[in-house]
Amino acid sequence: MIRHIVFFTVRDRADLDRVREGLTLLAGIPHASHWEVGPNLNADALTEAPVDLVVYAEFTDAAALQAYKAHPLYQQAIAIVKPLRDTRIAADIEAAPA
Template sequence: MIRHIVFFSAKHDADLNAVINGLNALGRIPGADFFEVAPNAKIDPISDEIDVVVYAEFRDEAALRSWKADPIYAETTRTVRPLRELRYSADFVSRRA
């Protein structure tokens, strides 16, 4: 299983809901076994620069590549990119199913 985690910060606080709404469109793409977008709860007192977290799980790398190749993914990127400051992404193979 591939776990896909992406962290975003909004350029402006006023854009936060638009970033979240834009990223939620990714949930319409088939292929993810699990998909969620959520605001960062900012519980960790050391790091609060991340505003939004995208978390998804995929059967394998091919499923993740197919998901990213969907036109909705490109549309979402065009919508969210101008509104975000930071974007950090990590993918890892989980040994737990």
């Protein structure tokens, strides 16, 4: 299983709801076995660019993750979010077997 975590910082706090709405489009992509978006609850004073929103998704394998990124809703979400975000940091990790 691959865990996909993406951190977003919104350029203007007034656009936070619009960015979240754009990211929520990703929930309609069928390739994730689990998907969620939410506000960052960790207000770490050491962080240079505070993270506003976090997307977390799980995929059965790399092919499912690639299919997710190739889906038309992914491009629609990018078109909405990219002009409004300041920072995007993505990380993918392979989950250890249980």
